[in-house]
Amino acid sequence: MSFTVSTRGLTVRYGRTTALEGVNLELAAGAIHGLLGRNGSGKTTLLSTIAAFRRPAAGTVLVDGEDPWENERVMRGMCLIRESGDVQVDLRMRDHLGYLADVRPNFDGDLAGRLMDTFELDPKRRPSKLSRGKKSAFGAVVGLASRAELTIFDEVHLGMDAPSRFAFYDALLADYIEHPRTVVLSSHLIDEIQLMLERVVILDRGRLLLADDAETLRARGVSVTGPAEAVDRFTEDRTVLRRQQLGGTSQVTVDGGLSAADRATATQLGLEVGPIDLQSLFVHLTEKEVVR
């Protein structure tokens, strides 16, 4: 089974610093959720609180309908992989995988072995001796092979090179299709992960900015490309999220959809209209000032 997540008025403080404030969030079961936010927006705090790594100062967290804190059933169904993972660094990786095979109810040793090969990890080595990227790769192995009902990757790709990151995305998708479960991916590499995401949650300065279907978000704006002068004229009264110019050609990302008449006008002006990418929307939504 997959777990749902629900938070109500979730507030987490570190001393006098408020990391999360009044977050109301629903994560549906059996979907891949993207958790996006700038540095210090509260992503890791939110994920740590969901995974019972820490308690909220106020509000509630429910995972599969129950408070996860010290909840044996719920905790066994959650797996939070933070950066380089919480593994026994002075133990050989094969021994740590053996430990997980003992304690993780759905642990797949064969998958772990295949992933170790994919990431070129020597099972006889200790995590403490690995490079940052290899440590992250081992965290990815642990997270995928644990097959927890709620699997959370918090910036697990840090230090991984591009081939390893794409190997991780491929492995995640392949295993998710075979064994659907609730997956939460926190990442700054939005361009890389956006096609995997079914739902997107954006945090900003400790508050929930939005939570919606990835498709709905992508339909929220359009990109307009063409001669700079024509683009400027077309976007005169619209909210521009992002502007790029190369020579006489401009590409702008515009907030809000276009009517059929707008599209016809754009075509008359010789402009190309395309879908928006999540990264542009994210940058716009979390910026202090809108580019005009």
Added chain:
Amino acid sequence: MSATTASPALRWSTVTLTARWLLRQHLRIALWAVAIVLLAVTVAVGLVDRYGSVDISIVQFARQGFVWFPFSMAIMMSAGFLNVHVASGLTRRSLGWASIAVGLGMAGFYTVVMTAALQLERAVYGSRGWAQQITDNAPVFADTSQVGWILVDVGLLFASAQLSGLLVGISYYRLGGWWGTLVLPLTVGPVLVVTPLLTTPLLDPLSSLARVPIAVALLGLTAAAYLVLLRRSPVRPVAT
């Protein structure tokens, strides 16, 4: 989208699973510790016999090794294993009970080893005509024929070392360096007072036997403090 990952029935409770794992780690180190102590005692006795006269127990000094070495192991277990344990989907409660059970089990192991070593030494000394004097300041046992009191004395001491080590570890983990250090008199205290409790004039006229429950209660308090700190402890960020 349908969900398909099903949890198979587990053969072991999480406390048992954790205890098995911790015990494996402890035993691996303990066997080394025992081997080193036995080697050191044998060499020391040989040297003393060669260059002087053997008139005191050498094994009695292993007591400190069996206190502070497991104490440091217990610190590492509570401070270093919490992240791994919770990240593996297990509760702090299961770690608490498992580490206490393993700590007490290891204390029992070291107690048996120490008592057996003293008895072996007694037999060897007896056959050679050497005196096996105990030089402790206020021993609850005067000579090594009092096996029952040896078991009580070192058993309480080794158990306090284990529990105190767990408490020191979780104090540093939970409270940080400053507070962890400031509360050391409280957290290390049980190791320092548990056996003097059996002989201190402060508790006169209570007999040594009547003092044993007080010492056990002190160990109970230590374990309770450890569990309270552990069960409310957030998992600290990963050091990368």
